[in-house]
Amino acid sequence: MMEKANVLVVDDDRIILDSLCEFLNLEGYITTAAESFAEAAAALQKRFFSLVIADVNIPDGSGIDLLSVVRKNYPQTVVIIITGYGTIESAVEAIKMGAYEYLTKPIVDDDLLLCVERALRQQSILSENRRLRGQLEQKHTLDNIISQDYKMARIFDLVQAVADTTTTILMTGASGTGKSMLAKAIHYHSSRKEKPFVEVSCGALPETLLESELFGHVRGAFTGAVREKDGKFLAADGGTVFLDEISVASPVMQVKLLRVLQDRQFEAVGSNETINVDTRIILASNSNLAEEVKAGRFREDLYYRINVVTIHLPPLAERIGDIPLLVEHFLRRFCRIHGKEKRNITAEAMDCLQRYSWPGNVRELENIIERTVLLCKDTQIDTDDLPSELVMQSRVVSGPGFKQMGLKEALAEPEKAVIRAALDANNWNRQNTARALQINRTTLYKKMKRYGLEDEAAKLGL
Structure with a gap:
């Protein structure tokens, strides 16, 4: 009682x-x-x-x-x-x-x-x-996506603008950049938040199972189908379905997805009964779908159907300023989870983390920080506590190695990196960036044009 x-x-x-x-x-x-x-x-x-x-x-x-x-x-x-x-x-x-x-x-x-x-x-x-x-809902708010990068700020603005609509969203970016987390944030910022959010990794399932997983099947539809099963689209009715790694879908599956996107209708495997659903669809790909279309591996009509609102998540290597914020967040989180005393990180160790290329992006950083919290015997995390391959690569990036090239060519990449970092720090305001670099604005424009940064700014609308 x-x-x-x-x-x-x-x-x-x-x-x-x-x-x-x-x-x-x-x-x-x-x-x-x-x-x-x-x-x-x-x-x-x-x-x-x-x-x-x-x-x-x-x-x-x-x-x-x-x-x-x-x-x-x-x-x-x-x-x-x-x-x-x-x-x-x-x-x-x-x-x-x-x-x-x-x-x-x-x-x-x-x-x-x-x-x-x-x-x-x-x-x-x-x-x-x-x-x-x-x-x-609190866990999946935009406030929990940690970033002070101007590119991410633009993404947050776009998410708030489209979250409470029925528009199909395509997210691109390398693995580990946070596409799944952002998809959940979109769902929980919409009026569909009381309904299910269903995630499907298309790349994790063979083609023979993917159709049944998405659309369901009736009893006897194939060998082993001993009972009727509802698919993910029906499970997400009224809510949101997130299809990750959509680029791996077969040509037959692409045709069926096109119909669902156009009419919100499908048939379960082995059935002639048409099912109607009210499902918001978010898709993600870590490959360039435009190139896949040119290569004939992805249907052009499907690409234009899903390419309504596109959100590109930048790799962590382009968000160096976010690394200290993410490191502090993960340190607090894993110290709490594993019952460890609060850990701090030295400037040298942080420098290594910021020089590393991060092929696994935020997911890789999260895993490394958890490993470090578990294995570090001191409250101060130093370079010795980081994985040796990470430290070695970060030193190669910053080391005095030499290959046969002219001095001007050798200095070009570091200069481009410095200019990009200054632009990022000043939200791509040219006047403030020139002042920070202690050069005049004309010189900055010439160097941006030389290194292709002006074209990049135009693509971003900056």
């Missing part, structure tokens, strides 16, 4: 009302009595009730009307309907509208007590689900 739960009892018969309240008080519940719809509505506005027990016939309304109000405005409250004039029709109506149970007078104490206990267990589950959903 759930002790000290608040219960609102509504009945127009004062004797029955007092009797129910007294019985529930003796059982450890806190009760509030109401003799009319207006009194019940006023009580609901003043405090939270875990349970409402309402007579179907009350002055200035009905128990069914009150049930409707509770379901709309107080979804965590469970309702039990009681009446002395019970009919099958009114019972079915109450249950259809969301009442937990329907009891008829005269009420047996044991039946009422059992019903209340079950209803409050149901209410506890509803509250827990709501709490967990709130935690999930």
